[in-house]
Amino acid sequence: MTDGEAQLIEAARERLGPRAVVTDPHEIEPWVTDWRGRVHGAAPALLAPGSTEEVAEIVRLAAEHRVPLVPQGGNTGMAAGATPPADGSALLLSMRRMNRVRSLSADSRLAVAEAGVILATLHEAAHEIGMRFPLTLGARGSCTIGGLTSTNAGGTQVLKFGTMRSLVAGVEAVLPDGSVHNGLSGLKKDNRGYSLDQLLIGAEGTLGVITAVALRLVPAVAARAVAWAGVDSPERALDLLRFLETRTSAVEGFELVPEDSLQLVLKHVPDTRPPLGAEYDWHVLIEATTSDSQHDVGAELEELLGAALDQKIIEDAVLAANESQAEALWKLRDTISEAERAEGQTLAHDISVPVAQMPRFILDASAEVERRFPGVIASGFGHLGDGNIHFHVRAAGHAAPDWYEREGEDITRFVDDLVTAAGGSISAEHGIGQLKRAEFARLAPPGRIHALRAIKHALDPLGIMNPGKLVP
Amino acid sequence: MTDGEAQLIEAARERLGPRAVVTDPHEIEPWVTDWRGRVHGAAPALLAPGSTEEVAEIVRLAAEHRVPLVPQGGNTGMAAGATPPADGSALLLSMRRMNRVRSLSADSRLAVAEAGVILATLHEAAHEIGMRFPLTLGARGSCTIGGLTSTNAGGTQVLKFGTMRSLVAGVEAVLPDGSVHNGLSGLKKDNRGYSLDQLLIGAEGTLGVITAVALRLVPAVAARAVAWAGVDSPERALDLLRFLETRTSAVEGFELVPEDSLQLVLKHVPDTRPPLGAEYDWHVLIEATTSDSQHDVGAELEELLGAALDQKIIEDAVLAANESQAEALWKLRDTISEAERAEGQTLAHDISVPVAQMPRFILDASAEVERRFPGVIASGFGHLGDGNIHFHVRAAGHAAPDWYEREGEDITRFVDDLVTAAGGSISAEHGIGQLKRAEFARLAPPGRIHALRAIKHALDPLGIMNPGKLVP
Numbered sequence: 052m053t054d055g056e057a058q059l060i061e062a063a064r065e066r067l068g069p070r071a072v073v074t075d076p077h078e079i080e081p082w083v084t085d086w087r088g089r090v091h092g093a094a095p096a097l098l099a100p101g102s103t104e105e106v107a108e109i110v111r112l113a114a115e116h117r118v119p120l121v122p123q124g125g126n127t128g129m130a131a132g133a134t135p136p137a138d139g140s141a142l143l144l145s146m147r148r149m150n151r152v153r154s155l156s157a158d159s160r161l162a163v164a165e166a167g168v169i170l171a172t173l174h175e176a177a178h179e180i181g182m183r184f185p186l187t188l189g190a191r192g193s194c195t196i197g198g199l200t201s202t203n204a205g206g207t208q209v210l211k212f213g214t215m216r217s218l219v220a221g222v223e224a225v226l227p228d229g230s231v232h233n234g235l236s237g238l239k240k241d242n243r244g245y246s247l248d249q250l251l252i253g254a255e256g257t258l259g260v261i262t263a264v265a266l267r268l269v270p271a272v273a274a275r276a277v278a279w280a281g282v283d284s285p286e287r288a289l290d291l292l293r294f295l296e297t298r299t300s301a302v303e304g305f306e307l308v309p310e311d312s313l314q315l316v317l318k319h320v321p322d323t324r325p326p327l328g329a330e331y332d333w334h335v336l337i338e339a340t341t342s343d344s345q346h347d348v349g350a351e352l353e354e355l356l357g358a359a360l361d362q363k364i365i366e367d368a369v370l371a372a373n374e375s376q377a378e379a380l381w382k383l384r385d386t387i388s389e390a391e392r393a394e395g396q397t398l399a400h401d402i403s404v405p406v407a408q409m410p411r412f413i414l415d416a417s418a419e420v421e422r423r424f425p426g427v428i429a430s431g432f433g434h435l436g437d438g439n440i441h442f443h444v445r446a447a448g449h450a451a452p453d454w455y456e457r458e459g460e461d462i463t464r465f466v467d468d469l470v471t472a473a474g475g476s477i478s479a480e481h482g483i484g485q486l487k488r489a490e491f492a493r494l495a496p497p498g499r500i501h502a503l504r505a506i507k508h509a510l511d512p513l514g515i516m517n518p519g520k521l522v523p
Numbered sequence: 524m525t526d527g528e529a530q531l532i533e534a535a536r537e538r539l540g541p542r543a544v545v546t547d548p549h550e551i552e553p554w555v556t557d558w559r560g561r562v563h564g565a566a567p568a569l570l571a572p573g574s575t576e577e578v579a580e581i582v583r584l585a586a587e588h589r590v591p592l593v594p595q596g597g598n599t600g601m602a603a604g605a606t607p608p609a610d611g612s613a614l615l616l617s618m619r620r621m622n623r624v625r626s627l628s629a630d631s632r633l634a635v636a637e638a639g640v641i642l643a644t645l646h647e648a649a650h651e652i653g654m655r656f657p658l659t660l661g662a663r664g665s666c667t668i669g670g671l672t673s674t675n676a677g678g679t680q681v682l683k684f685g686t687m688r689s690l691v692a693g694v695e696a697v698l699p700d701g702s703v704h705n706g707l708s709g710l711k712k713d714n715r716g717y718s719l720d721q722l723l724i725g726a727e728g729t730l731g732v733i734t735a736v737a738l739r740l741v742p743a744v745a746a747r748a749v750a751w752a753g754v755d756s757p758e759r760a761l762d763l764l765r766f767l768e769t770r771t772s773a774v775e776g777f778e779l780v781p782e783d784s785l786q787l788v789l790k791h792v793p794d795t796r797p798p799l800g801a802e803y804d805w806h807v808l809i810e811a812t813t814s815d816s817q818h819d820v821g822a823e824l825e826e827l828l829g830a831a832l833d834q835k836i837i838e839d840a841v842l843a844a845n846e847s848q849a850e851a852l853w854k855l856r857d858t859i860s861e862a863e864r865a866e867g868q869t870l871a872h873d874i875s876v877p878v879a880q881m882p883r884f885i886l887d888a889s890a891e892v893e894r895r896f897p898g899v900i901a902s903g904f905g906h907l908g909d910g911n912i913h914f915h916v917r918a919a920g921h922a923a924p925d926w927y928e929r930e931g932e933d934i935t936r937f938v939d940d941l942v943t944a945a946g947g948s949i950s951a952e953h954g955i956g957q958l959k960r961a962e963f964a965r966l967a968p969p970g971r972i973h974a975l976r977a978i979k980h981a982l983d984p985l986g987i988m989n990p991g992k993l994v995p
Contacts, residue, residue: 158765159879203714214712216721217689230970240686240875240911241948242675242725243963244955244975244993249688249721253714270769293630297742403712407631437711476713483716491715498702502982503716509981510974521716 092135111229122256124198130484166197203253205480211303221265270342277377281331285410304338319393404475492523564607583701594728596670599662602956638669675725677952683775693737742814749849753803757882776810791865876947878910964995
């Protein structure tokens with residue numbers, strides 16, 4: 052522990068009380084390793100403020116003592132953006148005690164939630180007033196509003212409602228100088244200079260600590276319809292999406308699944324069975340919803356899929372007859388990563404390219420990776436409608452246990468080069484954090500790196516906000 | 524002309540050719556005064572690049588010779604943000620030669636337009652492929668995409684589609700160091716660090732020169748319905764909006780008009796007549812649209828207004844029976860400013876408060892202004908659903924010709940104080956430019972001013988991008 056850290060801990064204990072300062076290593080331990088268990092950090096203390104004013108006080112003390120802070124929500128990030136450095140040179144700033152939903156209104160369609168509110172809690176709170184917060188993802192039971200905002204999280208409903216960037220109506224944050232930025236008033240129009248709200252969204256805690264967020268709500272779902280379709284190719288899957296989009300605005304989930312991934316799920320995941328009567332090279336999971344109780348979204352989707360079948364866009368389709376069938380179809384999609392892990396080693400890449408180019412990219416990139424690294428199996432699945440797929444490369448059956456360590460970096464660089472050549476992003480939704488910083492530095496235009504560094508240094512000249520993350 | 528300016532003009536002529544450099548004072552003259560004729564500037568030359576590379580070259584030369592540039596589109600701004608300083612110490616950078624729509628796709632629902640494309644031109648181009656760019660405003664025949672983006676413009680359809688910030692899918696810009704930021708790929712998900720796109724939107728050309736913009740398109744309008752309703756109060760007008768919003772998603776325009784404004788229009792504007800059979804204290808203009816040709820939006824709106832009448836939310840309503848009646852109703856709204864000018868001197872304030880508080884604010888603020896400045900008439904009209912009204916204060920009939928000069932500043936400060944106390948914005952859609960800089964400096968929290976200055980200095984350390992605008 053550095054002298055500065057000791058002084059900061061002492062001062063924080065004195066000003067904020069013992070509750071706000073945790074130094075017991077056993078209590079800290081679960082929060083210093085990233086969710087995927089890949090990056091191990093250390094921190095001599097975890098600070099847990101209970102209010103915006105307490106966060107501001109801690110940030111001012113951190114600046115005074117030159118001690119970096121690592122803001123953390125549910126610790127469910129995919130790029131180790133909330134994991135402290137291994138040398139213990141920073142303190143954890145846990146937002147979990149700031150867990151109040153401050154307000155919620157069906158009339159103004161807004162909620163104000165503190166940074167530590169868990170996504171599932173917000174879902175329930177919105178549901179209770181007949182509304183819905185329309186962003187969801189696998190970690191919904193652990194991830195927090197502050198983390199979701201700081202990473203501009205996406206998920207499976209982005210097609211219709213966008214990422215956090217579209218759903219955030221305003222941000223309250225403590226800036227690195229200890230001042231409080233209050234953007235929570237929920238103004239729909241406000242042109243008073245640069246948008247600090249938008250700058251803080253996706254900044255991974257490097258420009259300040261988000262303490263609360265105003266979020267847009269939408270009417271609750273009155274009915275949903277879930278269907279599965281077999282198609283010949285990713286191109287046909289995209290044709291189906293275009294076909295549906297020009298005829299209805301109800302589609303809010305559109306997930307691409309290769310046959311190969313489906314087979315792994317059927318092999319490894321209990322209580323799963325083939326959704327269609329025959330095998331197809333590619334599959335699509337479609338979810339359509341409506342907030343209008345008069346709108347028979349199931350009948351609409353069935354009719355549209357029938358027309359798509361007639362026009363030979365799809366080969367076959369099935370509509371879930373009830374909620375349990377709908378859940379069973381989603382399970383086939385949601386357990387792909389789990390099935391891959393059961394099968395062997397997997398390298399995941401969270402990438403995006405322009406939607407129109409995605410079908411071609413999936414086929415070409417898979418073929419190029421498999422040619423360059425003989426024996427591996429490459430495939431893409433996920434959010435086709437967002438141009439965002441999880442491009443996974445699996446080890447051959449006979450791969451050595453250290454395949455990941457030996458070949459992983461080369462494969463990732465190869466994939467990232469292909470993505471960059473296609474005008475895409477090497478981080479579609481997971482952010483940069485620690486894990487993608489080197490690749491970001493290698494592939495981003497120098498002007499962009501220069502601008503990011505300049506902004507970081509301008510707002511955080513002492514470098515106390517989440518050092519070693521995002522900015523190369 | 525400074526030595527630096529002379530050198531920059533010479534170098535620009537040499538490298539870019541004579542077409543890119545205008546020094547004839549007669550050609551420059553229309554562009555050095557703001558649209559409302561309130562701020563008069565001067566510039567020894569107007570540079571008119573024809574490509575992004577030419578803009579980058581000019582910016583590099585400007586940095587080399589330390590000569591500030593004032594980017595300008597259609598010169599229709601309301602805050603003199605594109606008017607050069609009066610001492611001639613900066614050159615105009617006109618984007619009007621960059622006027623190509625680079626691409627347009629109904630499939631991907633995207634257009635890429637250069638900064639100098641006029642809004643009406645983009646509307647037509649989108650219409651030709653069966654799509655629509657859903658932002659519009661009075662200056663549509665002159666204003667440009669670059670200016671609209673740089674000021675985060677709003678307009679009358681924000682209720683449904685948002686401001687430019689929601690409609691911009693990506694920005695291409697030349698940063699102050701001459702590097703080109705290319706955000707045009709139209710990725711729906713991209714989490715590679717701070718969003719420079721979002722930082723440039725609304726930055727009024729102070730952080731770089733926007734050269735092209737990727738814009739979201741929506742399906743073309745298949746039918747629209749326009750109605751006029753009389754209500755007792757702004758609160759009832761908001762009740763009507765809530766009533767409609769929970770029953771349909773078709774409402775895209777919802778404009779509040781006080782009786783007083785309507786009477787001025789009927790008095791001063793030819794070919795206008797009362798929309799309803801009796802007089803009401805407040806009025807609402809409603810526009811509903813659909814892109815679905817099966818959807819009878821007129822019948823839907825008529826039925827909903829009938830129900831609102833039964834529930835005593837509104838006092839009376841009329842639905843336009845055809846396009847010319849619809850135009851006649853819109854004319855009553857669109858000519859309010861013109862009618863006010865005909866009546867006498869008017870002070871305009873483009874302000875916003877949270878939507879739920881707007882009805883109360885209009886009544887209270889009007890009463891307070893009229894009490895504090897005896898003889899004036901204050902009223903608010905406009906985008907109630909966005910929480911954004913034009914709060915206008917008119918001189919009493921007997922006011923001296925120098926009323927505006929004598930009392931204007933005091934009244935504006937009084938109004939801005941009321942807005943700030945209500946948690947609102949003194950610039951809802953017009954930006955800060957030159958005209959609102961002093962008030963912004965007076966009323967913004969010090970931490971915010973500090974952050975804006977730090978960002979400005981970080982990205983434009985030489986101060987060559989639109990100096991004297993936006994940043995206090």
